[in-house]
Amino acid sequence: MPVDPSPSAPAPSDFIRDIVAGHVAEKLYPKIVTRFPPEPNGYLHIGHAKSICLNFGLAREHNGQCNLRFDDTNPAKEEVEYVDSITADVRWLIAGWADHCLGFKPKGAHPARITSAGQPDFFLGPVPADAPNSEPFFASDYFEPLYEYAVELIRRGQAYVCDLTAKETDEYRGAPDRPGRESPWRNRTAAESLDLFNRMRAGEFPDGARTLRARIDMASPNVWLRDPLLYRIRHVPHHHAGDKWCLYPLYDYAHCLSDYLEGITHSVCTLEFEVHRPLYDWILGSLGLPRPLPHQYEFAKLNLGYTIVSKRKLLTLVNEKIVTGWDDPRMPTLAGLRRRGIPASALRAFVTGVGVTKFDSVTEVAVFENAVRNDLNASAQRRLAVLRPVKVVLTNIPAGELIECMATNNPQSDTPTTRPLALTREVFIEADDFAEAPPPKYFRLKPGGEVRLKYACIIKLDEIVKDTAGRLVELRCTADLTTRAGGPNVARKVKGTIHWVSATHCLDAEVRLYDRLFNVAEPDADGKFLDHVNPHSLEVVTARLEASLARATPHDRFQFERLGYFDLDPKDSIPGRPVFHRTITLKDTWTKV
């Protein structure tokens, strides 16, 4: 299905959108509220883009809202650096598309005590993300209400403090095909659990000494229902909550209640949480909460060919110095993709086109590359640049003469603009565009052959000059200036048209040529992804660029004609010393011999 990347494009339907549309039709909720809940323990990657586009897409399609919430219940693994990078990545990805749906909260706000349906309740509503003094949501802002809910669970006999060690807890849990055993502490009184739970919070016990557990069913075929842990003791300060707590909730307990506190209607997550859904429902159902409960829906995460997205493995690439950092343009992180020049709109079109299902599939990189080229083809300014220069002397043009040629900036534009190019006696052409012994069907420069210099004129190769070692020094050609635009022979056809730059009116620049990081489609299929790293994923050349590129800014997207899409590296470029890099090559149907 063709995907219109414009901000108003309708999204194709999928099973989750169908469910939500059904709820909207039934007027089940006054407003659709979703959330994107990353843990701040790493960088966002292309897989997260799918989740972000689904959750924000749902919100924008129904005039709803999507909260950015940090699922920060494990202080040992989390850092503010990640909070900041994730926030920036999300804003970048949805900018101009769903930023009006991004739900933030007033800075420092915690859930308020309210009354719902005559019952005491907690709630934390959103403010627009562009409101002054706003910030994302944090699960760690909910520790107080979460604690009160836990107390309620204990009072209701639905939770108890357990003194088993981690190892014992494991043994008691049993196995998927073998029922567990009940903890000896399972039946202690609510009063005793309450007292202990309070003292756990007060810091009376060391890490791991006791836990709070839900009292469900140790014989359940679903191991997540075998009295799962709700709280553990961790004497560690928290990056957002400070040193207020030494008692931290676990994911299953915190997540469903965080959803409830924010008034989430649809809690969309990936397939591995499917077996957790009964627990999600159990916790919310056990508390007699007064407002409508959120529900969890699961979809298959994105798998992309030639790519790995596991945070731990990505970190290995960084630590082993296989890449220069999390934002290396070869990384599948949002920071890396952004730095590489991939437009957010291309990423959105890609993940939208992939669809949403429960089938664990692997998407071919070609689909991603197509989305990028499709986007850039429409928007990128065309420029001429020569990556591997070969000197050409146009013997019938006097030295010092400058012939101005007009080049089109973007032929895809409805109203294309032009810019001048300097044609001079000496020019550079691409080494690939000359062959002394050409293969069959070679359209470019060959002995005695003709080729058009794009936007200029047709030239004929007269002489190949080599040094005594047999190395190519220069090509001497005759320019047919009557074939220039406006000339009498413009219409004369030759089979090949090549790019070029003036040798005297050009700019030298470092250009980084990136290729895929792995040379097999499923790098981790054998668990040895490091063995499949592509040793040629980066090639650095000193290229000759047309003079106008001196005015490039990191915001500009260029197509170097016949080569690919390039832009200024936003990190390593300095004024006067630009570094360009290749976002992606042009599709090449000419099979190299």
Place this chain on the structure above:
RNA sequence: UGCCCGAUGGUGUAAUGGUAGCACAAACGACUCUGACUCGUUUUGUCUAGGUUCGAGUCCUAGUCGGGCAGCCA
């Protein structure tokens, strides 16, 4: 081998009991001052076996294959 989930061309998806369609990829052709773009043509598919039905990719049963689940991670 306990429980949960899934299976439509090479890949990803659509079809909500009624003509198996789209995108990417591939092949061929047209066009071309980018071997790009665009356009045209073509190849390739409902996991298996039963059942329900006038009619099944869709519903039911069984099987096969694949994925997930036994962190005091999320």
